Structure formats: C-alpha cells, structure tokens
Amino acid sequence: MHTFKALFDTHNWDSTLKSIFNKTTAEVKQALVKEKLNLEDFKALISPAAKPFLEQMAQKSNRLTKKKFGNTIQMYAPMYLSNECQNICTYCGFSMTNKIPRRTLTDPEILKEVAFLKEKGYDHILLVTGEANQKVGVAYLKNAIELIRSQFSNITIEVQPLNQEEYELLIENGLYAVLVYQETYHRHEYKKHHPKGKKSNFDYRLETPDRLGKAGIHKIGLGALFGLEDWRADSFFTALHLRYLQKTYWKTKYSISFPRLRPHSGGLEPKVEMTDTDLVQLICAFRLFDEDIELSMSTRESEVFRNHIVHLGTTSISAESKTSPGGYTLENESLEQFEISDERSTEEVVEMLKNQGLEVVWKDWSQFEPIQ
Amino acid sequence: MNNKLKIADKEFTSRLFVGTGKFSSSAQMQEAVLASGSELVTMALKRIDIHNEEDDILTHLKHPHIHLLPNTSGVRTAKEAVFGATLAREALGTNWVKLEIHPDPRYLLPDPIETLKAAAELVKLGFVVMPYIHADPVLCKRLEDVGTQCVMPLGAPIGSNKGLRTLEFLEIIIEQSNVPVIIDAGIGSPSHAAYALEIGADAVLVNTAIAVSQNPVAMAKAFKMAVEAGRMGYEAKLAPIKNQAEASSPLTSFLY
Numbered sequence: 042m043h044t045f046k047a048l049f050d051t052h053n054w055d056s057t058l059k060s061i062f063n064k065t066t067a068e069v070k071q072a073l074v075k076e077k078l079n080l081e082d083f084k085a086l087i088s089p090a091a092k093p094f095l096e097q098m099a100q101k102s103n104r105l106t107k108k109k110f111g112n113t114i115q116m117y118a119p120m121y122l123s124n125e126c127q128n129i130c131t132y133c134g135f136s137m138t139n140k141i142p143r144r145t146l147t148d149p150e151i152l153k154e155v156a157f158l159k160e161k162g163y164d165h166i167l168l169v170t171g172e173a174n175q176k177v178g179v180a181y182l183k184n185a186i187e188l189i190r191s192q193f194s195n196i197t198i199e200v201q202p203l204n205q206e207e208y209e210l211l212i213e214n215g216l217y218a219v220l221v222y223q224e225t226y227h228r229h230e231y232k233k234h235h236p237k238g239k240k241s242n243f244d245y246r247l248e249t250p251d252r253l254g255k256a257g258i259h260k261i262g263l264g265a266l267f268g269l270e271d272w273r274a275d276s277f278f279t280a281l282h283l284r285y286l287q288k289t290y291w292k293t294k295y296s297i298s299f300p301r302l303r304p305h306s307g308g309l310e311p312k313v314e315m316t317d318t319d320l321v322q323l324i325c326a327f328r329l330f331d332e333d334i335e336l337s338m339s340t341r342e343s344e345v346f347r348n349h350i351v352h353l354g355t356t357s358i359s360a361e362s363k364t365s366p367g368g369y370t371l372e373n374e375s376l377e378q379f380e381i382s383d384e385r386s387t388e389e390v391v392e393m394l395k396n397q398g399l400e401v402v403w404k405d406w407s408q409f410e411p412i413q
Numbered sequence: 414m415n416n417k418l419k420i421a422d423k424e425f426t427s428r429l430f431v432g433t434g435k436f437s438s439s440a441q442m443q444e445a446v447l448a449s450g451s452e453l454v455t456m457a458l459k460r461i462d463i464h465n466e467e468d469d470i471l472t473h474l475k476h477p478h479i480h481l482l483p484n485t486s487g488v489r490t491a492k493e494a495v496f497g498a499t500l501a502r503e504a505l506g507t508n509w510v511k512l513e514i515h516p517d518p519r520y521l522l523p524d525p526i527e528t529l530k531a532a533a534e535l536v537k538l539g540f541v542v543m544p545y546i547h548a549d550p551v552l553c554k555r556l557e558d559v560g561t562q563c564v565m566p567l568g569a570p571i572g573s574n575k576g577l578r579t580l581e582f583l584e585i586i587i588e589q590s591n592v593p594v595i596i597d598a599g600i601g602s603p604s605h606a607a608y609a610l611e612i613g614a615d616a617v618l619v620n621t622a623i624a625v626s627q628n629p630v631a632m633a634k635a636f637k638m639a640v641e642a643g644r645m646g647y648e649a650k651l652a653p654i655k656n657q658a659e660a661s662s663p664l665t666s667f668l669y
Contacts, residue, residue, distance in 0.1 A: 108625055111621070113434075291519075398438075400438050
C-alpha cells in the first residue's frame, strides 16, 4: 500500500527544524503576499522571523476565514465513552499504569449523556475512548453510533486507529469523521512517550489517515500534541501530511487541532513550551497556508484566549466539555483525561460568540446516504 | 422595467437569486434577503432541520414573495443528491432543487458526471432541477437534453469573489441555451453582476459577496440595483464595441 510513510521517510527532523529557523524576513514577506502558499512559505510563517508580522498574519487570517466560512462558528461537544486503556502514554490521564477507576458507558448511560448534550443544543458530537480493543472495539463503537445517530447530524470519533474495513463498517453506519493525532512526528520521541501497547507502533498510527482516506471517510482531523517536541517541526510535518492527503484523498475534508499539554493525573511537564503567541502564530500560519481547512479549538484553552481566537482563523469550538466517561451526568471529575481550562457553560460561550457578531452553527451536515 | 424571467411555471420579477450562508445571524440574513428583493432564496439542506417547523433559518424566510430553493450542498454522489432532494420535497413541500454535487471539499467544484446522472433522475421524479456546473457549454446542452429547467454555470470558484473568470465559455453557453442561464458562483461585486446581465445571463445567484461584506443589507441593495441596471442595459441593446476608431482616410474610396 502506498502511504504517507514513503514521503515522510524522505524528511529529516533536524534539518527540517534548522531550515525553519533559517527562514529570513524576506521569505516571510513573500509568504504574506502570495495567494497560494507552499510548504516553504509555511515554514517561513511559523519561523521566528515571522514573529514581528503577527498582526499582519492575524488580519489576513481573519479575512480569509471570513471569506470561506462567513461570520460563523460551528459548535461541537466531546463525549467520552470509556477511559479503559491498554496503552502507556506518558502525558495521558488514561494511561494504563495510572491507578484511576475505569468505566465504559452502557447503552442507557450513553443515552443519558446524549440527552444532556441535546438539551444544550449540540448536533455535532465527538465520541472519545482510550484503546481497549476487547471491551471497546469496533463492535462497541458501531453499537454506540447506531444508538445515537438519530439524534446527531454529525458524528466524529477519536479512538484507537482501526483498519480500513473497520472504518468502512462504521462509515456505512453513519460515521462522518475521525480525529487521529500523531502526537509527535519525531519517531524517537514518539517511542519514548508510547513505550507500551498498540499505540507504540509509530508507522501504524502515521498511516491511519491513509486507511481512512481509502475507506472514503468524509473528514479527517490531524494534529500534534504540543509540548512533546518542538512545535514548529511537528507543525511542519502536520502540514506536509495535510498536503499529501489532500492530493491523494481529494474528496475528504480536513481539520487541524492544536492541543497543548494540559495537567492531568500522573502528569508530564512539557519538554518544549508553546506560548500563547506561538499558538496564535501557528493558527494564522495554517489559515494562510490553507484557506479551506477547518481549524478547531477545544476547552483546553483559557476563556480569554478562546474569546479572541474565534476571529483569528478558528472555525469550530466546543464548550462545557467533560473529559471523563459519564462526565456530564454520571460521574465527578475523578476519571478525566485532562483538566479543561475554559469552564464556562455552553450558554455563556454562545452568548460570547453572538456578542462578537458570530452566528453559532449547530447543524451543518445531513446523512444523505441511506444507512445500510 | 425589466422583462420577467420564467423558470418552469414560475415568473420572477427579480433576476437576483441569493444564498443564506455565512451571515452573522439569521436576523441579519433575513434583512439582507429582503433588501435584495430576491424571490428565489437557496439554503443548504445540511444546515437546516427540515423536520422542525421552528428551524431558525426557515423561520426567517417565511415571506409570501420568497420561494425556497433547497440545495444539496455537501453531497458527493448522484445517489446522495437524489436522496437529499427527495427528503426536502417531502419536508418542505417544494419540488424545486438546486443540484450541487461537489465531491471536492476545497474548491467545491461540481462533478459533471454525477450532476448529469442526478439531473436526469430528478427530472424523471418530477423535480424542477437547477444544476450548479462548470461553465461547460457541452454539459449545459446535455443537461438541457435531460430536461433541467435552467443551467447554473460558475463564474469563478464559489466564494472566491473573482468575477466572471469563465467569460469566454459563459458567452457560448448564453448563445446556445434554450433554458435560462443563471451565473452562480464567483460574483464578488455589483459590477460583476451587472456585467453578467449585460452579456445576456438571465439571472445571477449571489451569497458570499453579500454575507461577508461590512454591511450586508446595503450590499444586498447594491446588487439589486446592479442586476436591474445590467438587465435594462441588455434589453436596451448595448451599442456595439469598437476596437478601433473609424479611419478618416478610407482605403476603398477610390472605387466610387
């Protein structure tokens, strides 16, 4: 199978990072005025040389986002189905060796959580699990999707990587999108942070978007977990991945997320810090690089940051999120994957968006294909 | 006054059709739609809850002069388009559909093969089909052959505001068409719209240029005026364009 790996293996981490740091003011200026940006332009925009141009980048990002997406923000809600996990990930609250109570939602429990989110107005949902293939495998996921699909227009999952046939089965049953973050594109560091479990296989994860593309998924969400390695190099590889996928699976839509390491039980300190300024630079760089891509912002980020970022390129946000199975109606926060930062209610976030002249979009999808 | 435009069994006074996406609120959208004077307003099926009578977008479009035009934006195949159109007909009580099949999510460029297939089937099912397509003169004739009541070629990619970049082909389409030609995408300013009507397009459809402007209501009105002016100019027969001044010393006068 031809996959991204072939292209990825022709790139070297250290020389990539060096070339980003070597970008000049002249190259930044050129990238700012171009209409179609290539990967070298993207490097310039995320380089230290672009820092003095942040306001210009933000203005352009705002303009481009408005043109494509209008004055709107899409709302979505994550719903954790399980925190069972057989992986060891150094940064994650669900990591196998963490001594926390484990829980996997039953059908009635799922429906109770769903009722809460529907009451709030959500119509796009993100289902999240750890990786426990016996208990929370494809059969469990298929059942969950079947159970809730009449209540949501748009169902996304963020779960363990699956094979192509498994994705096809879920798509046939109403799955719209899959988020699969590489965490870090640094092969060696990846291994350090994922020493045990299926997730320790770097290549299998790297090739997941290829399997999704071949399965005909509507949307793939990419990203890296910032804090594990240098954010600039990881972002370049995300952009490289994106361009490859866009050319190869041209019917699929793509989104990018920007998770920064958050505190959790058994926590890991970020190796490389990413400041708010860095994150704004990166979001704007992605928008300038690609006018059409969806950019998503979770409640990992603070209230103040999120109030402003909705004008800088972001197209979808969540609110009032719980990161534990049953978090909305059944559990306290002891099972959570990480602490969220923006703790406002959905109503408060909606009010904030309206006050900023943004229309809140709840529904932007319909299942046009009759379910198998 | 402008001649009326007839599509299927409906007559339209306004030759400006508008879309409902990208506004900062439904209230603002409604105000802009009313200011545009448009009588045919399109909305994405994926954005509305067709089974909810209190759907925010639909509620704001309840006006006697506004005819709803559901569109199939988001579908990738003919099969999905037919399914979507059928759902819309049942729920909204209209057999009009703006057929949009764009499997490419970046530039939203229409798939000619799936569009032709879906158009043929929808016409058989009794729909008034308005297909969004490339400015492809042959495809326009093929669609006419299967019975679409108009064609909607693009001026430039959707949302690009670049104007009539496909001009050469639009002119051929207008010259050859037996059904109304509505220029659908890329119209970014009132002057683009006026020009489209001047060259003989029967109508234009505008969304982004109105919704994303600083003042959508004023912009809607500007488009209304531009479309009326363009059509009036067309009906009044534009004076021919001359590339050169007429020579003051004719070359053939020695013959007479």
